[in-house]
Amino acid sequence: MKMPFSLGCNGRGVVHLEGTPISVDEQFSMIKSSGVYDHFDRMPQPGEEKEYIRAANKYGIPLRTGLWWYVSGRDEDLLEKNLRISKEAGTEFHDVMLHLCNAQGKIVSDDEIVAFYRHAYDLGARIGIEIGFENHIYMWSEDPRRITPIGQRLAREGLPFKFVLDHSHVLIKVDNVEEQDIIGIRNDVESGKLVIDPYEQGNVIDEWIENNWVHWLQVRPVSPNGPKNIWAIKNPNEYIGGAYGRPCQYPFTKPRPGEWHSQWHAYRLEPCKEVVRKMFKHHHLNRRSPLRYITTDMIDMADYGENAKYSLFDQNVAIAEWIRSTWDEISSQPLPQEATINKND
Structure with missing residues (x-):
């Protein structure tokens, strides 16, 4: 059955081994x-x-899709370009x-986030391209507690919140106090005030999906309390999370001996798969679901698959x-007599 959304591959993942020279033409050929795949997820690189x-x-x-990272108070012109x-x-x-800190090195405020979103939204409307904000490590949205209030505020100000969901950046914090401490959420997780486990009721991922915010789903497997990328050495003075890459990528299929640094277990993939199933069920049952793009995101950077x-x-x-x-499996299931409509409609 043809999917009602476009499936793309992240440009940093269209290579077999990191560091292997590959041309733009070869990537499209692959x-x-x-x-x-239906599309290539890549902003044309400068000069190419x-x-x-x-x-x-x-x-x-x-x-069809692409991304870049920005600093509030510095990169407004870069965004337009x-x-x-x-x-x-x-x-x-x-x-x-949008980075966690603004051009002055201070944690970006809600006002600054909303202002940057409005600026991006207005630019996109003028140029003819949609924009969205993603939850991501090192960005304002690494703290999952900030996302719903921003989405609600944008709605009050008459702007649709177009959200790019990368569930991996939430799931790496499940059962991992070091990852929770990086953004200061451990107390709220332990008290139950913040629920990040996708199998528990009231979890933030369900909340974002049910609010009908997700326009683009990025799929990269991780594991709760998964292994760091010990093959990627970083400067701990420059990067959060210590000397090794953070645990933001877990192989989807079992690596052969010598291909990965840690033991691999298929069951560790289930939380990521569960989020995809939930997103698909929501889209199948909700005729107002805005989901239009899905990308696979096994990539090569230090916090992911470097080396x-x-x-x-x-x-x-x-x-x-x-x-x-x-x-195919989920969409073939018969719809109930009255398909679910967004609770906010």
Whole structure:
């Protein structure tokens, strides 16, 4: 069954082994040959804009989504530049990742977040491209307690909250006090004031889905209390989380001996799979669901798969195949007599 959303692959994951030279044309060829993707999730990289447009046309694989990271009070002009570049390349949706701290090095306030969102939304409307905000480590939204109040405030101010859900950045904090302490949520998690376990009632991911905010779902497996990337050494004075990469990526299929640094267990994937199933069930039952894009996001950076010996692209393809089969299974289930409508409608 054809999915009602576009499935893409993150550009940092269209490579087998990190550091292997690969051209833009080769990346598009890989995506096309896989037979499982509808688009390439990548903002045209600086200096290579024409190459991306040429390859997209050549292989019939559009650039529908892309992202960049921004600092409030510094990068407003950069945002406009990136939106125009993306629009020219045919991109439909731009993921705005807003840093935890503003240009003065202070934690960005709710007022600054809302102002940056409004600026991005207005720019997007003028240029002809949608924007969304993502929950992500190192960003204001790493603290899951901030997201619902921002979404509600935007609604009060007449702006739709277009949310990019990366559930991995919530699930790495499940049963992991070090990750909870990075953003200061341990007391609220332990008291039950904040629920991050996707199997428990009242959890924040369910809340975001049920509020009908999720326009783009990013799928990257992680494991509750999963292993750090001990093959990626970082400068602890520059990065949060110590000397090793944070636990933001767990292989979807079992690595062969020597391909990964830790033991692998299939059951550890289940929380991530459960969130995808919940998102699909919501979309199947809710005719107002705004979900339009899904991406697979096995990538190469230090907090993810840097120095891994497994194929990033093969892992992404395996996730994409699972996504398609899971949607087929869920969407084939008969709808109740009256399909669920968003509680806020």
